[in-house]
Amino acid sequence: MTSKPTTLPAYARSSINHCNLPAVILGGLTYQKHPVPLMIDGAMEFHRQLFRSLDEIDEASVRAVHFQDYMSSSFLLDHKDRAGFDAESQRVRRGKADYLRLLRGWMFDSDSIEGAVLKRWVESRFGLLTRNHRGPLRDFESSAYHAYQADFVRGLYNTNALEAQLDLLYSYCQYELRRRFPGQQHWSLYRGINRLESYDEVQPLADNRMMVLLNNLNSFSSDREHACAFGDSVLTAQVPLPKLLYFYDLLPGILKVEREFLVIGGVYEVESASY
Template sequence: MICAMSDTVAQRNPGLGHSTNRVGRSPDLLASARFNSAPEPLQIHGVREMNPALFTMFEQAESGAEAGEALLSYMQAMFSIDPEQQEAPGGKRPFRSSFLRLLQGWSFNSNGPEGAVLKGWVESRFGIAPSFHKEVLTCMTCPAWQVYTSEKMQSRFHGNAIWTQLDLLYEAAQWVARRFAFPAQSHLTLYRGSNALEEHAILERPSKREAVIRLNNLVSFSSEREVADCFGDKILTVEVPVVKVLSYPGLLPTRLLQGEREFLAIGGAYRVRIDDV
């Protein structure tokens, strides 16, 4: 019965995407289980060339913590998101879109407007469209897609070059991961709790405990299995390519995403192990 239901989901939602992106790899390849099993280096075009000062600071850093401090300082200066820079006459602080606000919003509700902006950034830069936002997204003309599009383009969150901020976050995360956080590692073993597994687009089911599942274009994982246990009656164990990681605990000198040891990673089709809690 599970296999039949899974086939139905996969057939009605074959995966949405685009023909172009900004990393120079086919979106179909990036979203595939083949890429996730054998990843290739990725780089968002132009980010490092346009921000040489940041990467010079990274080269001078002696630890991941020091690199994280440099990243936060650079972002605050570039995008005026330091609290002291936001002071205005009368003591009021104008709202400025920032990657920190998006990460905080995601931690509360990945299907809110902040989550839509983050999924939209993945769609733009990697060519992988979301498969879920509040509900399953089956096509780009359905009402659910219109809701997603409206939220991802909200002016409240879309000012202050927000996607450029996310470009910098991704490239910085990759640099720090290779130098300090996960040197010489191609994959990270991460965990995700899941309910109603049959609602996922299950592309292959070779055994009861193994599957290839299409995950959303941006996904939260935890590095702690005990944490993932709290979020579903099934535990998905996934080998996530380091090149697909956008944010991870310890990258920034903040408490964002720290409590649940949360990793944000680009999604697509992943081979997973399925265990009961």
């Protein structure tokens, strides 16, 4: 049994990130209990005009359309040739590689190429290292880690500022959470699992509670019954809102049926129940 993982272990974090708190702080148990806003370097400032215009729109559904239009125009998503994309010259087919494709790819398989790009983005922006992609990642020299690297490099190859698209998606998600749920700090979310021992750190507490080290990006649901379909045990976590990259009602038609949330990882106190 490992020691009590109240702080993020050194092997699960980078010393460099691109937000206002270091990984050792935002990835620890204290942050889960007492969250503060997380700001990606430059994202809100660079796109301040978008958020000013969103301030003038009362309906969330209309804001979502405005956001998607802004993404399309800012990153030339409907005119990839103007962004330098030449389909005839590509050895690797990029297709429509954008933030929406990443979300849909994650929905079908979190260990996909799209999943690798999302996990790599969390590493870069928040300093939380990927601990699982198609299996445990424990050694930077292992074939498993090299396969993970190959996935995210392929996913990022010749895309149009894909990580910057995710910066803005996260910033918009946080903006919407503040507007729709003012004053709320946590969301009770559920994750179905089969093998608790597959997690790096597990420290039992009282009353079926424990502390675990989650992967740097995870799927949770606000529907307990849906989570039950993915394992014989369900973890319940009080997830800080600043650790949400995406929630099911943010954009129309994306992750909606599953009531899915993309949760940034670290050390969490959770409750475990078997079904």
